Amino acid sequence: MKISLIAAVSADGKIAERADQSSMDWTSKEDKQFFIEKTKEVGTLVMGRKTFATINKGLKGRRIIVLTRDPSKELPIPGVEFTSEEPAVLVWRLEGEGVAELVLGGGASVYGQFLNAGLVTEVYLTVEPFLFGGGVTLAQGFDRVALRLESVKQLNSQTILLHYIV
Numbered sequence: 001m002k003i004s005l006i007a008a009v010s011a012d013g014k015i016a017e018r019a020d021q022s023s024m025d026w027t028s029k030e031d032k033q034f035f036i037e038k039t040k041e042v043g044t045l046v047m048g049r050k051t052f053a054t055i056n057k058g059l060k061g062r063r064i065i066v067l068t069r070d071p072s073k074e075l076p077i078p079g080v081e082f083t084s085e086e087p088a089v090l091v092w093r094l095e096g097e098g099v100a101e102l103v104l105g106g107g108a109s110v111y112g113q114f115l116n117a118g119l120v121t122e123v124y125l126t127v128e129p130f131l132f133g134g135g136v137t138l139a140q141g142f143d144r145v146a147l148r149l150e151s152v153k154q155l156n157s158q159t160i161l162l163h164y165i166v
């Protein structure tokens with residue numbers, strides 16, 4: 001399974017200033033466009049419940065799978081599935097359904113678990129021109145992961161998109 005971790009990061013490696021902050025607050029329109037294009041191309045998007053709470057709706061043309069420990073307390077939303085499966089179990093099930101690729105949309109806890117389980121195959125980081133000083137680190141809780149830089153794309157005069165292969 002091809003699993004692409006996609007994140008916007010500040011120049012000091014943070015994905016948010018606060019846990020309840022939406023990335024929409026500080027990312028460029030070019031990064032938002034990249035996110036839309038990539039997730040539409042791949043079709044399946046996995047994220048944690050806290051990240052989903054910053055969106056709180058389905059996204060046209062995409063299947064969203066939200067990790068939560070208690071799926072039964074979530075109200076149904078078209079195009080959104082809630083699951084308590086561990087990452088490896090979820091990936092195994094999706095492979096059985098014929099899903100060949102998915103985007104990992106965060107947040108930090110979900111990125112960390114998928115990296116720790118060795119499931120991430122590609123990393124896309126959009127570096128935005130901010131230093132947050134504090135905030136939510138991209139991911140934690142895994143051993144060193146070596147990356148190979150595949151491409152660097154300038155999205156606008158201030159923003160770059162790094163594409164790594166794990």
Ligand SMILES: NC(=O)c1ccc[n+]([C@@H]2O[C@H](COP(=O)([O-])OP(=O)(O)OC[C@H]3O[C@@H](n4cnc5c(N)ncnc54)[C@H](OP(=O)(O)O)[C@@H]3O)[C@@H](O)[C@H]2O)c1
Binds near residue numbers: 021
């Ligand atoms: N800059 C970016 O590109 C980007 C991208 C994504 C997110 N973010 C930011 O990241 C922050 C959120 O990150 P976060 O780490 O705090 O939260 P998160 O990963 O989005 O969500 C954590 C929640 O997901 C559920 N979960 C995680 N792993 C699970 C598992 N194995 N089984 C079942 N449920 C599981 C739990 O939900 P329950 O509590 O319901 O059990 C957990 O509380 C926000 O500020 C958001 O804006 C930034």
